[in-house]
Amino acid sequence: LVLFDVARHTVRQHGLTRYIGACLLAGYLWLALSGVIHLAIGFSPDGAIYDAALHTIFVGFVFSMIFGHAPIIVPSVLNVTLPWSRWFYLHLALLHAALLLRVCGDLRGWEAAREIGAAGNVAAFLLFLIVSATAAIRTFRSIHAKTRSKEVRRRGAGRGRSI
Numbered sequence: 001l002v003l004f005d006v007a008r009h010t011v012r013q014h015g016l017t018r019y020i021g022a023c024l025l026a027g028y029l030w031l032a033l034s035g036v037i038h039l040a041i042g043f044s045p046d047g048a049i050y051d052a053a054l055h056t057i058f059v060g061f062v063f064s065m066i067f068g069h070a071p072i073i074v075p076s077v078l079n080v081t082l083p084w085s086r087w088f089y090l091h092l093a094l095l096h097a098a099l100l101l102r103v104c105g106d107l108r109g110w111e112a113a114r115e116i117g118a119a120g121n122v123a124a125f126l127l128f129l130i131v132s133a134t135a136a137i138r139t140f141r142s143i144h145a146k147t148r149s150k151e152v153r154r155r156g157a158g159r160g161r162s163i
Contacts, residue, residue, distance in 0.1 A: 001045035005024070007020070007021045007028070009021070010024075016071055016083060018057070018087055019068070019071075019084060019089065019092075020068045020069070020072075021070070021090065022068075022089075023064045023068025023069075023092060025070050026064045026092070027061045027062075027063075027065050028131070030056045030059075030099070031057045031061040033103075034054075034061070037049060037053040037056065038053050041053065048114070049106060052103045052106035053098045055099065055106070056099070059121055059154075060095075060096070060099050063095055063121075063125065066090055067095070069084070069124055071088070073082050074132065074136075080139075081140070082135055082139070083139050087134075088137075091124045091125075091127040091128040092124075094124040094127060095120075095121060095124035095125075095128075097120065098117045098118075098121045098124055099120075099121055100117070102114050102116075102121065103117070104117075116151050
């Protein structure tokens with residue numbers, strides 16, 4: 001991933017391509033951090049540091065991949081248009097900021113940071129659903145309005161020619 005993944009190049013592009021690249025690279029960083037934590041503590045399933053190691057994988061890496069691939073996968077699976085917008089960065093930033101807070105809380109023993117970080121991660125996922133659904137609904141309404149407008153114009157043009 002460090003040497004050959006396309007995300008290093010796509011993050012320099014614009015729009016959806018940059019967003020996907022940013023999601024992938026952020027996910028890779030969380031995956032690497034999880035590896036470092038596991039190497040440091042071993043694979044002992046106990047305590048807050050183990051919690052940090054698991055959350056860096058299952059929240060940081062996995063949700064970065066979900067966020068990054070959703071604009072491509074969701075339209076294919078659900079047959080809806082999901083246009084990218086800059087609002088997608090909002091849930092991505094919240095995810096990583098909240099996870100960073102949570103992991104710092106795990107590593108330093110700050111219970112309040114862990115709880116706020118966990119709530120922030122839930123909020124990021126809910127925001128992802130809201131932003132994605134809003135984008136899909138707006139596009140659906142826009143397409144439906146254009147189709148309806150064309151139909152009204154077509155019907156109106158035919159009325160003048162009736163005998």
